[in-house]
Amino acid sequence: MLRAVGEPRRIERAIKRLQGALKGIPSRSVRVTWRGGELRTTIYWARDDAYWWAVEPRPARDALLLGHAPDAPAKRESITCEINLPRAGADRKVAGIIAADERGTLYLCHSGRMGGSRPGQRKSGFRDFLRDGVWRKLAWPDGEETEALVIAPLDSPRLTRLLGQFVDAVRRFKAGEPPTARTGLCVEPAISDSAMAACDRRLVDVALREELAKRGLFGGAEDLFSLRGERPQPLFALVADGGPEELAMAVGSLSLASARGGPDVRPILVAPAALADPDSDALQALPFAFVRFRWRGARAVFDGLDDALE
Known part of the structure; x- marks a missing residue:
């Protein structure tokens, strides 16, 4: 079972590792907008995976900003989603989670609560939409157990690609597209692998x-x-x-x-x-x-x- 990380120094190291591992072409002084807000910042375009990213400090947390971008970013870009990561303590009120397994491997995770852009779209609907994602049991420091979506291991050489899969899933969910149907291509694994x-x-x-x-x-x-x-x-x-x-x-x-x-x-x-x-x-x-x-x-x-x- 994964465990939510709450120690400030460990979270800080994890976020620095995330920023250092993600790849992208910088675009400076981009006006990034979302419903109810905007800022100017440097974003990084992961060209092969069709998205951009940026990490922005907020009071008591860091925000990983993500935007779908099949083409090179312009001077104004809209956010597809935002993953908030608290700097200290494990907070179930925000969607972003740094988690660790029994070997100490760190993961970027998400609670599954996702605000939609269409009327009537439930925050819990993303869980059903991405039912074939990597969902794992997660233990919190106070003993509570929930389930979280594992986006990517922070040490994976495929971190940028895995995060791109998540961004595309969020884009399709918010656009009202149907979830990707299971194909029956592979026999389902008989065990819960790492x-x-x-x-x-x-x-x-x-x-x-x-x-x-x-x-x-x-x-x-x-x-x-x-x-x-x-x-x-x-x-x-x-x-x-x-x-x-x-x-x-x-x-x-x-x-x-x-x-x-x-x-x-x-x-x-x-x-x-x-x-x-x-x-x-x-x-x-x-x-x-x-x-x-x-x-x-x-x-x-x-x-x-x-x-x-x-």
Whole structure:
């Protein structure tokens, strides 16, 4: 279980780490506006992930300002959302949370309460909209337990990309778009993996869908997932970090799903290229296809995907 961090020095270090890790092209003296307010500040454009960010000090808290930006920022920009982080103490009245796991890994989290821009939009509606996000139990210093959305581990090399996913989700929610439907692409993990692994899992899943779409096999002209009976339907099990328990559960879940689906299913295991050699050799002997993924920047790329789909 994650725990909310309340020590002032630890929060201060976490916010400095966040600012140091986030990437972006600076735009100075930008007029940033929101409902009921505005300020001039320097914002940083994460071009590849289509958003800008800035950290602004407020009384008793720091505000992480975020804006959707597929194009380079202009001299006037509107905020998509704001994550407030108290400088001292754990405060359930604000949405931003710095949390730590049992290993001391720090995470940027959100309570899930999100004010909408449309009449009748509930603050709790964002929780339902992003039901496939990384939600984890969170313990507070006073003993209260709630649930929080894990946006990103602060030490992740993919922090900027993960925060961009959050900004895009907020934009779609406030615009009234429907939530992204589950595709059934991957067998659901049989265990609650670490929050860090779960964040990476979502990035790998998105990249895998995009690669299948490029091949016309998922959302393409010949949608493989709509051709039941004409060819076996690929069914993936995704191993995010290669831990022994996670690996065993993925293999078992895929084997069971394959047995249930019979010849209509083509089971494919997706696992990190950096797996230990003994595990890698054992996986090659399994009776289903094996695809490796590795990170190129913040994007997962796949080795052996075409062979697995044949």
